[in-house]
Ligand SMILES: Cc1ncc(COP(=O)(O)O)c(C=O)c1O
């Protein structure tokens with residue numbers, strides 16, 4: 001198994017590690033398959049994601065996809081952010097080894113969970129957004 | 144980045160220079176098939192028998208009790224399948240442990256599918272089996288006890304002599320997977336009542352793809368590989384003479400040097416273990432503190448994941464391994480770490496550093512200097528660490 005240069009770059013120099021105090025939305029998801037946990041913080045102003053941070057307990061791919069996913073959603077509107085799927089994150093990283101695809105699902109789900117939290121807090125509905133699940137693996141059966 | 148500090152000697156070792164020199168003539172000069180009659184074949188035959196005697200001497204066996212194989216996995220497969228088949232009229236029950244290498248466990252599972260009954264012994268928090276549990280598990284139809292000499296992940300050494308006594312008392316064949324032990328800890332198949340023993344060349348400075356199975360005279364083992372009459376029809380196939388020469392030489396060297404190597408490695412190992420436990424909070428030693436392989440250090444760091452740790456170590460040129468689910472390919476954490484009772488998250492943050500004769504104190508110092516920062520860097524990224532620290536406040 002080998003990671004692309006982009007994955008290694010985002011693993012060695014992860015962007016957006018940390019927390020946002022009083023964030024507009026916070027999402028934490030876990031993957032029962034290998035036991036990893038990802039937490040995403042979003043700062044949303046006027047319908048735009050102005051800042052994103054993460055913390056991840058997981059493998060190199062999990063860290064790199066968290067880094068890339070937060071990077072991709074910054075500056076985007078909520079609707080645009082929903083298009084940052086695990087596939088988009090993987091493409092931006094020049095791909096992942098097949099056994100690591102599930103780690104990118106974790107990033108997508110953490111983002112969605114943070115958006116869900118934001119919607120709940122503000123009593124709004126976001127088109128196309130489903131409530132977060134506890135175990136990401138229930139959603140993405142081995143791709 | 145090039146690996147500068149090799150701390151994964153339990154995975155494999157480089158071929159030793161003295162071993163390589165011994166092997167080289169058997170590729171182009173003495174390339175004869177040992178079964179042939181002409182002059183160059185005699186060189187091969189001679190080398191084969193010399194190596195057999197060297198391997199035998201390393202474990203206090205007779206040369207005619209040594210059968211060369213293509214590695215530890217083949218030796219393990221042969222031992223289990225061969226004994227179960229040969230003793231089918233006595234029974235179909237075998238006893239092994241939960242912490243064996245997959246070469247044993249997957250063979251046992253295969254045998255179960257084909258009608259055998261298998262008892263998997265538990266281990267305690269240090270990875271040791273209970274002799275009482277073993278003795279209780281023996282039934283009239285038990286044909287084989289297979290307990291590994293030393294564990295490849297946590298380094299724990301089993302009470303082999305006591306197991307041998309129990310097996311002998313009950314008239315059950317005793318096999319031990321000694322792939323990690325041969326050349327690293329003293330082995331005497333006579334004193335320890337070992338009937339079958341698996342070993343592998345690449346864990347002791349010989350090439351990969353060569354191994355041996357010791358079979359005590361009088362013990363029946365059906366062959367796994369059929370064909371020519373090599374190895375007294377116990378294992379067909381033209382002999383891998385360069386590999387055989389290599390494992391013979393490597394075993395001889397390892398045993399001759401064992402006292403010195405062990406003293407050096409135990410000192411390095413304990414410095415590494417104690418240094419890590421003292422400087423890195425929320426870390427624990429996996430395996431037995433003293434009954435462990437001289438070069439094995441296995442530590443779990445709470446709140447972080449092993450593959451990330453390995454990648455950061457690799458970036459510093461340090462090669463190591465982990466029992467984390469994320470490194471396993473199957474996404475299951477190490478069965479050995481589960482068997483000693485580690486929670487899933489603790490198995491996740493495990494790090495195995497295994498040393499051999501080439502490792503130095505400077506290397507250990509370098510790791511002790513770098514590791515705390517690396518672990519902290521990952522903890523600072525970890526939501527689990529964050530939660531734990533908040534709960535601690
Ligand atoms: C305990 C144990 N048994 C068996 C094996 C398999 O040996 P080999 O790689 O020579 O097939 C190994 C090493 O991988 C091992 O550590």
Ligand code: FES
Nearest residue numbers: 034058059103469
């Ligand atoms: S997080 Fe476990 S494999 Fe990626």
